[in-house]
Amino acid sequence: MNLPTIAVTMGDAAGVGPEVVVRALVEPEVRGLARCVVVGDAARLARAAEICGVDVRFKTVGSPAEATGEAGVIDVLDLGIIPADLPFGELSEVAGEGAFQYVAKAAELAMAGEVQAICTAPLNKAALHAAGHRYPGHTELLAELCGVPEVSMMLSTGKVRVIHVTTHIGLVDAIERIDPGLVERTVRRGHRTMVDSGIAEPKIAVCGINPHAGENGLFGRGEEEEKIVPALESCRADGIDAQGPLPADTVFFRAGRGDFDLVVAMYHDQGHGPVKILGLEAGVNITVGLPVIRTSVDHGTAFDIAGTGRAEAGSLVEALRQGAALARRP
Incomplete structure (x- = not known):
């Protein structure tokens, strides 16, 4: 072996x-x-x-x-x-x-x-x-x-893997820091990690920032269209299966049943909460990049x-x- x-x-x-x-x-x-x-x-x-x-x-x-x-x-x-x-x-x-x-x-x-x-x-x-x-x-x-110069935090359990665009900063600061370049780099780091670990064509779910991923502009100030969509278009152009922006309140359920190999969370609690509800002993902190x-x-x-x-x-x-x-x- x-x-x-x-x-x-x-x-x-x-x-x-x-x-x-x-x-x-x-x-x-x-x-x-x-x-x-x-x-x-x-x-x-x-x-x-x-x-x-x-x-x-x-x-x-x-x-x-x-x-x-x-x-x-x-x-x-x-x-x-x-x-x-x-x-x-x-x-x-x-x-x-x-x-x-x-x-x-x-x-x-x-x-x-x-x-x-x-x-x-x-x-x-x-x-x-x-x-x-x-x-x-x-x-x-x-x-x-x-x-x-830049790394990403990933949390991994037996059921769900989550990579974070931002981590230990306040929510207002996180929303300000998120931009298409950072989202794209995070998705690509996550994709590379999955490929290196033997998943040839990983399915990646990318969370929105606002409730219901903005609901076509109904919630928020257009952050999904401004900060996330351009990044995903660039990743998809290179053949990366990155779906989103998706509502965070359902995406972790879907990941848990096997729809996705990796979830991209926009901020700390969006990713940490679902993982830790599975049990603190189940989650492992991973540095990728x-x-x-x-x-x-x-x-x-x-x-x-x-x-x-x-x-x-x-x-x-x-x-x-x-x-x-x-x-x-x-």
């Missing part, structure tokens, strides 16, 4: 990242999805395995090509940054630096074509900033490291339970599942 290779970043070493990584990578299902190599610290992972009571061996590799993914073994690109006495559950500049270096190494591997996806365990933004790396989070950091797919867990560093062995790995397993499904095949 031609499995993709996924770089799994360990995240903040003082948080639950090491524990969830260990728990996830010993799952037989994960070994059948992808060849995984952890970018992190082998000694910290071994400590996490001890805390969690997981019987596993760690093999240090020099490159992803050396990873074998054999049962009972976790392959690690060991950067050796974390001191043995680093406490769990406490903000640490050293852990912030480690988290940055793990992501930087994963980005380097992606740019070199050595991995087909990146899956990130959680980092702590305050620790990242304390180490001198002032990024809002993984997305902006990876975009800069990979030299990519990078040289590779990047998926992430849907939780933070959880300092309150870090080092206790109580952290669950379900979110990381789902992130690995989605990353493997969307990754380009080597």
